[in-house]
Amino acid sequence: MFLKKLWNKIFDPKPFNQGYLPMVDGHEVWFAEYGNTKGKPILLTHGGPGGSCKTKHIKCFDLKKYRVIMFDQRGCGNSRPFGELKHNTTDGILYDMERLLDFLSIKEKVIIRGGSWASTVALLFAEKHPEKVESLLLSQIFLANEMSEEWEQEQSSLFYPDMIEQLHCPLNKHQTVPEYYFKQLTSDDPEAQKKALETYGCFERVLGALSPRWGKVDEIEEKALGYARIYAQYAVEHYYIKDNEILRNVKKIKHIPTLIVHNRLDMLCPLQGAYELAKNLDDCKLVIVPERGHVGPLLYKTFAKEARLFLSA
Numbered sequence: 602m603f604l605k606k607l608w609n610k611i612f613d614p615k616p617f618n619q620g621y622l623p624m625v626d627g628h629e630v631w632f633a634e635y636g637n638t639k640g641k642p643i644l645l646t647h648g649g650p651g652g653s654c655k656t657k658h659i660k661c662f663d664l665k666k667y668r669v670i671m672f673d674q675r676g677c678g679n680s681r682p683f684g685e686l687k688h689n690t691t692d693g694i695l696y697d698m699e700r701l702l703d704f705l706s707i708k709e710k711v712i713i714r715g716g717s718w719a720s721t722v723a724l725l726f727a728e729k730h731p732e733k734v735e736s737l738l739l740s741q742i743f744l745a746n747e748m749s750e751e752w753e754q755e756q757s758s759l760f761y762p763d764m765i766e767q768l769h770c771p772l773n774k775h776q777t778v779p780e781y782y783f784k785q786l787t788s789d790d791p792e793a794q795k796k797a798l799e800t801y802g803c804f805e806r807v808l809g810a811l812s813p814r815w816g817k818v819d820e821i822e823e824k825a826l827g828y829a830r831i832y833a834q835y836a837v838e839h840y841y842i843k844d845n846e847i848l849r850n851v852k853k854i855k856h857i858p859t860l861i862v863h864n865r866l867d868m869l870c871p872l873q874g875a876y877e878l879a880k881n882l883d884d885c886k887l888v889i890v891p892e893r894g895h896v897g898p899l900l901y902k903t904f905a906k907e908a909r910l911f912l913s914a
Contacts, residue, residue: 613656614664621681622700626688630697631679632672634705636664641735642707643669644698648717648741650840651831653678658714661905667712672701674722676831684827686787686834691841695726702733710735712912716904717741717870717895724878725842727857728850737859738911740904741867741895742875744847745840752871754778757808760868764807767815768800779836786830794821802829808868809894851881859885860911862904866893886911 619633633654643662647654654671662669674694676685702711712735715723720739727734743749754777758765772781782801785793795818802825803816818825835841843849859882863875872889879887888907892899 614659622704628675629681630672632670632701635659635669636667640666640668643667643712643714645671645714646674646719646722648719649832650718650835651677651828661908684830694722695729698726712736714738717743721745724847727854731853734857737857738908740862741870742861742863742878743870744874745842746845764813779833783833783837786833798825798829805869855883860907862888862907864890864892864900867895869895
C-alpha cells in the first residue's frame with residue numbers, strides 16, 4: 602500500500618496553473634488546471650457536500666488533448682477558510698463556477714464532469730447556464746430531492762433496519778436526522794462531536810456495506826469535522842434547492858449530450874434517480890454498472906472507458 606501511494610504521488614499529474622479566486626462572501630475558492638493549455642476545457646468538482654478534489658478525478662482524461670480545471674467548493678479541501686459554514690450554499694457554488702470561467706477567460710462551451718453531489722452541482726449549473734455547457738459527464742446521480750432524502754433517512758431501513766434504528770435513537774419527535782446531528786457536530790462538546798462523527802459522519806459508508814459498522818473516532822480531526830459539518834448543514838437546508846428542482850427544469854438541458862454511469866446496487870443514491878433523469882434527456886447514454894456500493898473500482902473503470910468513447914464520438 603505504501604509503495605502504491607508513493608508511486609501515485611510521484612506520477613500524479615502536475616497542474617500548470619493553480620491559485621485562488623478573489624475572495625467573495627468571506628471565501629477564497631481554490632482551483633487547479635491540468636493538461637493542454639489550449640485544449641477543450643473540462644470543469645469538474647467533488648462530491649459531498651464537504652469533500653475535496655483529488656488528482657484521481659482527472660486521470661481518466663487525455664491531458665494532451667483536454668484542459669481540465671478542478672476546484673474545491675466553499676469551505677472544502679484547499680479552499681479558505683476551511684470548514685466555513687457562513688455563505689456556504691449551492692447558489693454560492695454555482696456563482697463560483699461562473700466566476701472561475703470568467704477568471705480563466707474561458708468563453709467557449711465547457712464539458713462538465715460531476716459524480717455524486719458533484720452531479721447535482723453539474724446539473725444545476727447546466728440548467729442555469731445551458732449556453733455555457735457542451736456536454737455532461739455524470740456518475741452516481743444524486744438529485745437532492747425529497748425522494749433522495751426519504752431514502753437516505755427512512756426507506757433505506759428496508760436493508761439497514763439496525764443501523765437506521767441506531768441513527769434515529771437519540772432524536773426527539775420534533776427533529777430530523779440532519780438537524781440533530783448538525784447540532785451535535787457544531788456543539789462545543791467534544792464527546793457529542795465524536796458520537797456524531799462515528800454515526801452520521803460515516804453513514805455514507807454504511808449504506809452499501811454488507812457488514813456495516815459505525816466508525817471509531819479516538820481523536821477529532823479537523824478535516825473530518827469540517828466535512829461532516831458542511832454535509833449536515835446542506836442536508837438540514839435541503840441542499841438549498843427546491844424539491845425536485847432538477848427534474849422540473851430538465852427541459853432546459855434536454856438537448857445537451859449527456860453520459861450517466863451508475864452502479865446497479867448503489868444504496869446511497871439508488872439507480873431510480875439516474876434512470877428517471879436519463880429518460881427525460883433527448884441525447885443521453887445511461888450505463889448501468891453491475892457493482893454494489895456508491896463507489897468502486899468497476900465504476901471508475903467503466904466511467905473512464907465510457908467517457909473516452911463519449912468524447913471521441
